[in-house]
Amino acid sequence: MGKKSQRWLLLFLYLSGLFHCSTAYVFWTALVEISYEKSNNVTEDKICECGVYGRNSPLDGASGIVTLPMGDPKGCGSDPFYNRNSSFPPWIALVKRGNCTFSEKINAAKRRGAAAVVVYNVDGSGNSTTHMAHSDADDIVAIMIGNTQGMEVVNLVKNGTDVFMLIDVGSPHGPWMDTYWLYFLSIAFFIVTAASIAYFAFISANRLYNLNIHRRAEKRLKSEAKKAIRLLQVRTLKIGDEEITSDSHMCAVCIESYKAGDVVTVLTCDHIFHKSCIEPWLLERRTCPMCKCDILKALGVEEETKEEISAQSPPEVTVITVTGADNMYEVPLTETLSPDPERHRYDNRAFEGDSEAAR
Template sequence: MAWRRPPGAGVGARGALALLALTLCARGARGRALEWYSAVVSTEYVDPQTNRTVWSVSESGRFGDSSPKEGAQGLVGVPRAADRDPEGCAPDTSFLVPAPGGRGTAPWVALVARGGCTFKDKVLLAAQRNASAVVLYNEERHGNLTASMSHAGTGNIVVIMVSYPKGREILDLVQKGIPVKMTIGVGTRHVQEFIGGQSVVFVAIAFITMMIISLAWLIFYYIQRFLYTGSQFGSQSHRKETKKVIGQLPLHTVKHGEKGIDVDAENCAVCIENFKVKDVIRILPCKESLRMSRSCPLQNRPLEVFWLQI
């Protein structure tokens, strides 16, 4: 016998999914968004061996959090003691700015390494030396990556970060006395969303609640299924016993002119049709008679059904 799912099955699952959707779409589940801008870095210098101009343009920089998002340009300057203090943190740090043809060095861009002091200290020191922009290159262990920089209170000076390989490439040229002109442009706007601590707690609580509701629904569902299946097996057992009792009833064949049975007057207690000669009937304990056939010709239903109802 095929088992049929009781009405209402699946409602709990749909409710749990709806709760999860509401949880993920809730305002509290959204974290803060981090917005930052990439920087287009262009360098230009004359190769002393070939006397040819070498150009390089790439969107490899990243603007600082407090930096104005605007362009800047100038000759690159590095700390004079770049081998000992490439970070440019010492108060007496001075910058070497090679200039073509011995011309003045303004405007110029300070190139310093990350570390040694805060971003803010580096930027303020370079600004005191009249730098028009500050370029920090990342640490070697970070490879080609850049990072966000917090340097509030540095004014309107442009601040960007480039990768370690890019910074070292420019630093080596300047240390050789080769003038390098750098142009900084505004690149692509990026928005990075992440979940805060409070949002994680909110989502965790909502998820646990959803799991509790789902577990409660599953328990109720399987209890209902067990009871439903048990009732079906009980009905089958009862029907078998009924068939057995019916099979034990005495049989009798109707004959014409038989004493005690008037064919024209007697009828079946179930289908209420007159008996016919040669009909095989069952004699009930109450002395009523039923046809031997297992179905009533009037109702077209099994006689066991009527017996169960009685």
């Protein structure tokens, strides 16, 4: 993962609120490159990602000639002496851990004009490092390196060799930045995404299935409604019919009075409507517009359909629970009970004995 993408990931964590809870665990490594000339005028270059930026250090690069404090290698005290000043090319202070706080070491070197401060670990710690906290010195690049590497540079400088050091930003590490966690988060993201897609696919398929069932049910009901409509009485109004002579009679669907020659349909509830008005209505609603009478039920069409469905279903069996002694039994009633005690006996003999004793 490149530095740019890593910084974008940090920005994402910050915006998502995860940065605040993970800041204490995230740290950045530093790329440390040293360059010096050997006795045979051959330049030696060494580079490793072996430094760790201080918690309060800016994530910037730095470069310069490595310089040691005179006398105390730990660089403590209010004004330690370095054999360089700000008039020389940029230089980097290399100090040993111990005796005073990291902030004191860093500020002392900064006052002398150091471009950056490199702290190497105590003796016997190998190449291990720790996370420096230096809240009082947060405006200068400060990193820590291991004791082995630090002593190698110290010996070169003490022997009169000019060592040029280049510091650059490495990679973030921590619970949200380690490669393992990035893989874990990526896999978790794809699992959640796949599960979400599967869930929405299931919901969509279920909705389509229910919609298909609803359409088939509507189609079946329309078919039944057509059968019922064919069973309804149809009349042609003539002059002298009550529906024409009375002003109180009008079609409740189109709200128009009846005229001679109009073809009307008489529903099972005796309400009359224009045939061309009521038939589309019945196909959609199957009830009288005035009294809500269900024509399918009134004509028995729906009952026939229900009977066809129930004929395909298994018969219902009534079950009673019989209790006796410490056990419970479920007894199906598959026939009408007879008063003959010899035909119907209890499966639980203990219960049967209790019943006979009660008699």
